[in-house]
Amino acid sequence: MAQTSTTNPAYRGSGPSWEVVIGLETHAQLSTASKIFSGAPTAFGAAPNTQASAVDIALPGVLPVLNRGAVERAIRFGLAVGGNVAAKSVFARKNYFYPDLPKGYQISQYEIPVVQGGGVDIVSPTRGAIRVRLTRAHLEEDAGKSLHEDYHGMSGIDLNRAGTPLLEIVTEPDLRSSDEAVAYAKALHGLVRWIGICDGNMQEGSFRCDANVSVRRAGEPLGTRCEIKNLNSFRFMQQAIDYEVRRQIALVEEGGTVVQETRLYDPDRDETRSMRSKEDAQDYRYFPDPDLPPLAISGEWIARVKAGMPELPEAMRARFGTAYGLPDHDAAMLTASRETASYFEEAVRAGGVEPKTVANWMLGEVSAALNRAEIDIAAAPVKPPALAGLLARIADGTISGKIAKDVFDAMWAGEGDADAIIAKKGLEQISDEGAIEKLVDGVLAANASIVAEFRAGKEKAFNSLVGKAMAASKGKANPAQVNAILKRKLGG
């Protein structure tokens, strides 16, 4: 009988249970206006080679000058993950030849990275709350791009991206499933955006992950790992890891051995393919870059960065629980991004409505509308005070929750604020006892057969009558009053 150490059916093999071991390496593009070692702009999407300075194209005689904005962002990251921000770190050259690597080496950090240790908290579907330990995070420059189409047997080189600042964030092999890997990647993605060091745009390559995946029988030493590249969405990450785990388990179970290699995920075929094996692995001949003195970060600099840090998601999540009385799930969802959290707090601050109601609406209607429109909350056409205005009309009984959804849709469509829409469409709730009673009488008279069914003991017929009464009022009757009056008249 097949066993597995996780609930993910992808990992089911035969024999003793398999354990999956995953470590992630993430390249987060730092949100500086200029490059890490030159003054050229970092903006995405410009015409090829228009954003490459003499330093970026590696003309002879030019030298790198470190952008302190990139360092500041690395410090912010170190503080956010509780890592050690190194007082002294060293830039090293990683030497290899490739046409989109203009200097023939990449400036990176090797032996002494700027951030050491730290961790990211995630909720694992199988193990609950765990802390994923970080090995390190180091500063480096991006390479350019090789363009292989449209050049008739030649390749084009675009060096706009060359020299873009990256923070490479490396985990310990702490993840045990694709679910955990995705949970970590999402948490990290949220965090780097939260602290404002990376825009997180995965389509533009601002946040890229590589996964080191291996499998082992429970209790055995670590298996041979494969590095999977090109995981440019969370969905692809999940699919690629699941495929790779299945591949490795099948391979071992058939008596084969996993070869250490780099594999590329092909989303069109949903498979990973070998890119290069360890035998082809290059000797990068790392050595400290003599053009750059060691990076010194003073305690004073760290303190200054710390003073400017936003409240971190973990702290805010706890505060949402205590200050607003939200359940942990809601607090977690609302602190998934800084924009979501500030939308929530702004709506609550507008007043006249319970925080829990705001949370319900944000996680329900607002979230659904955002998904339909495929936009971020910052771009939502219904701003927090407007949402608060709508919810206040439910709270004071002006409209029902159901009508409020229609009003919300109208607000989303840009038809005005809640009060204007309610007035214009005459949606104000009918709470007048006499008017509702008249309405109910009409429904009972016109639906004698349903009344008979109810009297014969069919409880569901009651709901049908409520529905008819609500419909007769075009949804405006106070549902509680409709219920009470119906019950009195039928039960009498």
Next chain:
Amino acid sequence: MHSHDTLAGLAARLAARELSAVELAQDTLSRIATLGPALNAFVTLDAEGALAQARAADDAIARGTAGPLAGVPIAHKDVLMTAGLRTTCGSRMLGNFVAPYDAHVVEGLRRAGTVLVGKTNMDEFAMGSSNETSHFGPVKNPWNPAYVPGGSSGGSAAAVAARLVPGATGTDTGGSIRQPASLSGICGLKPTYGVASRYGLVAFASSLDTPGPFARTAEDCALMLNAMAGHDPRDSTSLDRPVEDYARALRAGASARPLEGLRIGLPREYFGAGNDPEVAAAIDAALAEFAKLGARTVEVALPAVKLSVPVYYVIAPAEASSNLSRFDGVRYGHRAARYDDLTDMYCRTRAEGFGAEVKRRILVGTYVLSHGYYDAYYLKAQKVRRLIANDFARAWRECDVIMGPTAPAPAFRLGDKTDDPVQMYLNDIFTIAANLTGAPAISIPCGLTKGGLPIGLQVQGDYFAEGLILNVAHRFQQATDWHDRAPALGSEP
């Protein structure tokens, strides 16, 4: 006509309008046209540009807005970028490379008003001690064309020695200014690393490369350094220090014993049996002269310095192997005409573009940085480098300057050492330590062999002691005339 004036003398006559910059430039260009080709000192001449700069200098002098060196003709080693003027590094790889920018030191000398007449020949990518590795052919020693001028800045040294220009720039990575200065009978200063920016200097070994001046006198070197030094934010290893006037001490009045109390350190390691006897005698004579000027000598020990050559030949090739990776034929420079694929393009381009010595050093450098060898070579070399610096730090407690021969022997014949790289490398045995520590040193002429070849004295100082060693050299030159000796050139106009 004006060729025997010093740079300081010319600057003064130009400023006083006794001489026009255009007249001087024309003179200089015609002397170069006559004597230059036989020496092969220049890779590129810019007559038109020089005359335009000279006219601008004359205008500036007339308006009273001229820089301190307005109208003085100079040449730049062809490893320093000059905007709009070809910079080859003595290599086929950059045979047609024209940079859109000036090196920092080129900019500084432009601002001072100098007139750039051309780019001087050099060992390919500054790798060599004889100027025989240049793609553009060897430079001849003006004192005897059968001999090398030294290297790698051989073209600049020969141009100044032959009085083609009163001053020129060089770069010193492992003696590449001081050794050719010594072999060519002129002054050459390597400043403290970081005093003159490396921006626009095509990197050979980044942690060692140091731009500096060649001239006939220490005073001229000081005036050039004034224009070359200064903080440059484009070079992260450039030092942000207060601006210094390196000629200030030199202007103090002369006395009978101007170096009274100066302690000259004599490392026994510099005075071994390996030195040429004529060189040893000339150094002794120079030291006797210093004694007359009031200095006294103390023996110092620099035991680790004997390791400088092997240390240098690990660190410099390591850095070079990485620095020269950018010459891949993708974006600029030479690219092979025919190739099968990307790897083939790289291989052919670099095989064709680089000469044998450059390839040798790239191979050595790649090897010492390789996985499994890094600790044994590169890391060990860096540790020994620190030991050498420690030796000097101890010596500076006992002396103010350190003296000895710049090179163990005078110039050698062209072709003599080309088959034996190690013998060639040993020519830099006394100069390399200053590159490894980063401290300043100057070579000044102090004698001639019976065969008529120049001998150089090296004066080393502690960090930022440029002013001191220039003054020490200057006082020697006020008392002697070795710096005034000029080679007799066959076709002297």
